[in-house]
Amino acid sequence: MPIRQLPDTLINQIAAGEVVERPASVVKELVENALDAGARRIDIDLEEGGVRLIRIRDDGGGIAPDELPLAVSRHATSKIASLDDLEAVATLGFRGEALPSIASVSRFSLTSRRADDEHGASLQVExxxxxxxxxxPHAVGTTVEVRELFYNVPARRKFLxxxxxxxxxxxxxLRSLALARPDIELRVSHNxxxxxxxxxxxxxxxxxxxxTLGEEFARNALRVDHAAAGLRLHGWIAQPSYSRASADQQYVYVNGRSVRDRNIAHGVKMAYQDVLFHGRQPAYVxxxxxxxxxxxxxxxxxxHEVRFRDTRLVHDFVYRTLHEALAETRAGRAAEPGIVGGASAPTGIQGMVGAEAPPTYPWRSTQTALGLGVAEAPAAYAALYGATAEPAAPQALSPGGYAMPASAPAMPANDPDGIPPxxxxxxxxxxxxxxxxxxxxLIVVDMHAAHERIGYEKLKAAHDGLGLRSQPLLVPLVLAVAEREAEVAERETDTLAALGFDVTRSGPQSLSVRSVPALLSGAEPEALLRxxxxxxxxxxxxxxxATARDELLSTMACHGAVRANRRLTIPEMNALLREMEITERSGQCNHGRPTWARFSLNEIDRWFLRGR
Incomplete structure (x- = not known):
C-alpha cells in the first residue's frame, strides 16, 4: 500500500480516540476551555449521560467571529506561541486538539460573543x-453544543x-473540579x-x-500547608481514623491541574503507612x-499525567510534609483540626496544629510501673471532682515503687483549660x-493499643538516634540481577550504604553484597535488597x-505492651493518658486501629433523651 496523506477529518477522528474517551472527556475539555477564558459561572446541560447532548455555557471572554473557524482547526490555540510557552504552561488547555477532535465525532456548534461585540456569532460542524x-444572538461568553457523540463512529459508541x-x-x-475551584459556580442539569x-x-x-466529599470527611480533615525548596503543598488530609476501602477520595492537583501521579501517590502512601489499618486507603485533597x-x-x-524535573525531590517533599502532619495526630487532638505546616505557611482556617510544642503539664513527674514518665497530681484530681479535703500524704501505689508527689499545683475545679485533653x-x-x-x-482508651504505640514510637526514636548500623557478612553474597538493577546499585552506592548495605557491582548482571543492616540480619537480605x-x-x-525495621520494632512493642486483664491503678491509668498526649501518632496503634474515642456530654445526654 503506498504512503499517502490522511484527510483532515480522519486525522481529527484518530486524535479523538486519544482525547475523547467518553462524554466525561468532552465535559472536561470544554469546561477547562471555559476556565481558561476566565469564566466565573459555567452551566452544563446533559441528556442521556452526555451521549445525546452536552451543552457548556460560560460567561468568559468569548471568541471573535473571524476566529471561530480557527477554534475548530487542529493545533490552533491562543495559549502558547513558542517552545518557551510550552515549557511553562499555566493554562489547563494548550494543544488546540480538543475542539476539532470533538467536532469530528459529533454534531457540533460553537456560539460566542465578546463584550465589545454587538451580537454573537455561531459556527456549525457536522x-x-x-x-x-x-x-x-448570545450573551457575553461562549456556548458549545455537542450532540449525538460518536454518531459517525459506531464502533466507539458501542463501548459507551x-x-x-x-x-x-x-x-x-465535576466533583474533582469543584474541589480545585471553589471560586467558580457550576450548575448541572440532566435530562x-x-x-x-x-x-x-x-x-x-x-x-x-x-x-463534594461529605460532612464526615470535612469533620476529620486536617489542613496542610507547607512550603520549602520552591514547592508548596496545601490542602486536606483525612485523619487515619477516617479511611476508605478504596481510593475513591484521593485527589491530587499540580498547579491547579487534576492529575494521576504515581510518584505523589507513593509519597502519600508511605506517609500513612504507619497509621492505617491493613488494606485501608487514605483520603486526601x-x-x-x-x-x-x-x-x-x-x-x-x-x-492526566505530568512529569517532574526532579522526581525524588517532589516525592520526598510530599512524604515528609504529610509524615510530619500525621505525627501530630496525638490522642486528644482529633477534635482540633487545623493547619499543619512550616513557618512560611499562611494562617489557617482553624489555627496552627503541628507548629506548636507538645503540651506540658505541671503534674508530670516520676516513673510508674509501666515505665511511663507521668504522674498524677492529687490536688488536681481532687479539684476535678470538687473535693475540698487536703491531698493525702505520699504513699507507694505500685509494685514498681511509684509514689505520688508530696505536693502538686492545684487546678481550678471549673477551669476547662486546666484539664488535659x-x-x-x-x-x-x-x-x-x-x-x-x-x-x-467521656474518654475511652484501649490500654493495650495505646501502650503499644507509645512503646513503638520510643523504640523508633531510639533507633533513629543510633542510625542504621551494618553487619558484615562472613561470606559476601553474590546476587544475580537484571542489568538495569545493577546500574541502579552502581549509581546509588552512597544511598545503599546509608541504608546499611555495602554493595558493589561485580559484573554486568551481578552484585556483591558485603554487609546488610544489622537489625535485619535475620531477615532475607536478598529479597530486601531487590x-x-x-x-x-x-x-x-x-x-x-525503614519499613522492615519498623515492622520488627512494632512486633517488639506489641509484646512489651500491657496486656488485657491487667489491673492498673488510677495513677498508672493517668500516666498512660499523659504519655498518649505527648506521643506522636498515638491516636492509632501500630496496626492502624484507633486507640481512643470521645463521647461528648451532649452526645451522652441524647442517649438518655435529656432536655427533651
Whole structure:
C-alpha cells in the first residue's frame, strides 16, 4: 500500500480516540476551555449521560467571529506561541486538539460573543465538516453544543456504558473540579432537571469539602500547608481514623491541574503507612504548586499525567510534609483540626496544629510501673471532682515503687483549660479499657493499643538516634540481577550504604553484597535488597529498610505492651493518658486501629433523651 496523506477529518477522528474517551472527556475539555477564558459561572446541560447532548455555557471572554473557524482547526490555540510557552504552561488547555477532535465525532456548534461585540456569532460542524460563520444572538461568553457523540463512529459508541454509568463519570470529574475551584459556580442539569449546583465561595473552601466529599470527611480533615525548596503543598488530609476501602477520595492537583501521579501517590502512601489499618486507603485533597518550568504537562494526550524535573525531590517533599502532619495526630487532638505546616505557611482556617510544642503539664513527674514518665497530681484530681479535703500524704501505689508527689499545683475545679485533653482516669472496664473524664465528656482508651504505640514510637526514636548500623557478612553474597538493577546499585552506592548495605557491582548482571543492616540480619537480605533497588529505580528513593525495621520494632512493642486483664491503678491509668498526649501518632496503634474515642456530654445526654 503506498504512503499517502490522511484527510483532515480522519486525522481529527484518530486524535479523538486519544482525547475523547467518553462524554466525561468532552465535559472536561470544554469546561477547562471555559476556565481558561476566565469564566466565573459555567452551566452544563446533559441528556442521556452526555451521549445525546452536552451543552457548556460560560460567561468568559468569548471568541471573535473571524476566529471561530480557527477554534475548530487542529493545533490552533491562543495559549502558547513558542517552545518557551510550552515549557511553562499555566493554562489547563494548550494543544488546540480538543475542539476539532470533538467536532469530528459529533454534531457540533460553537456560539460566542465578546463584550465589545454587538451580537454573537455561531459556527456549525457536522462530523468534521465546517460550515460558515453566521450571526446569532448570545450573551457575553461562549456556548458549545455537542450532540449525538460518536454518531459517525459506531464502533466507539458501542463501548459507551449505560446512561447512569456515563453520568457517574461526569459527576466524578465535576466533583474533582469543584474541589480545585471553589471560586467558580457550576450548575448541572440532566435530562431537563437540575442535578447539581456548586455555589461560588472564594473565602470558605471548607464548604466545598462538605458538598463534594461529605460532612464526615470535612469533620476529620486536617489542613496542610507547607512550603520549602520552591514547592508548596496545601490542602486536606483525612485523619487515619477516617479511611476508605478504596481510593475513591484521593485527589491530587499540580498547579491547579487534576492529575494521576504515581510518584505523589507513593509519597502519600508511605506517609500513612504507619497509621492505617491493613488494606485501608487514605483520603486526601492535595494541591502541589511549583514553577511551571519544573514540571512537564505535555506527556499525556488527555493531560492526566505530568512529569517532574526532579522526581525524588517532589516525592520526598510530599512524604515528609504529610509524615510530619500525621505525627501530630496525638490522642486528644482529633477534635482540633487545623493547619499543619512550616513557618512560611499562611494562617489557617482553624489555627496552627503541628507548629506548636507538645503540651506540658505541671503534674508530670516520676516513673510508674509501666515505665511511663507521668504522674498524677492529687490536688488536681481532687479539684476535678470538687473535693475540698487536703491531698493525702505520699504513699507507694505500685509494685514498681511509684509514689505520688508530696505536693502538686492545684487546678481550678471549673477551669476547662486546666484539664488535659484526655482528662483524668475514673475506672478500668473489663481489664481492657480506661474510662476517663475530660472537660467535654467521656474518654475511652484501649490500654493495650495505646501502650503499644507509645512503646513503638520510643523504640523508633531510639533507633533513629543510633542510625542504621551494618553487619558484615562472613561470606559476601553474590546476587544475580537484571542489568538495569545493577546500574541502579552502581549509581546509588552512597544511598545503599546509608541504608546499611555495602554493595558493589561485580559484573554486568551481578552484585556483591558485603554487609546488610544489622537489625535485619535475620531477615532475607536478598529479597530486601531487590525491593530496595526496585524502589530506587521507580521512585528515586526507598523506605523498604525503614519499613522492615519498623515492622520488627512494632512486633517488639506489641509484646512489651500491657496486656488485657491487667489491673492498673488510677495513677498508672493517668500516666498512660499523659504519655498518649505527648506521643506522636498515638491516636492509632501500630496496626492502624484507633486507640481512643470521645463521647461528648451532649452526645451522652441524647442517649438518655435529656432536655427533651
Amino acid at each position: 462530523g468534521g465538516k465546517v460550515g460558515a460563520v453566521a450571526p446569532k 456504558r449505560a446512561e447512569r454509568t456515563e453520568m457517574g463519570h461526569i459527576e466524578e470529574w 431537563g432537571r437540575p442535578s447539581r449546583r456548586y455555589k461560588a465561595d472564594e473565602l470558605e473552601s471548607l464548604a466545598r469539602l462538605n458538598e 492535595l494541591f502541589l504548586e511549583l514553577d511551571p518550568t519544573r514540571v512537564d504537562v505535555n506527556v499525556h494526550p488527555a493531560k 484526655l482528662g483524668f482516669a475514673i475506672a478500668q472496664l473489663h481489664g481492657i479499657y480506661i474510662l476517663a473524664e475530660n472537660a467535654d465528656g 525491593d530496595v533497588l526496585a524502589d530506587l529505580r521507580e521512585h528515586g528513593q526507598t523506605r523498604r529498610v
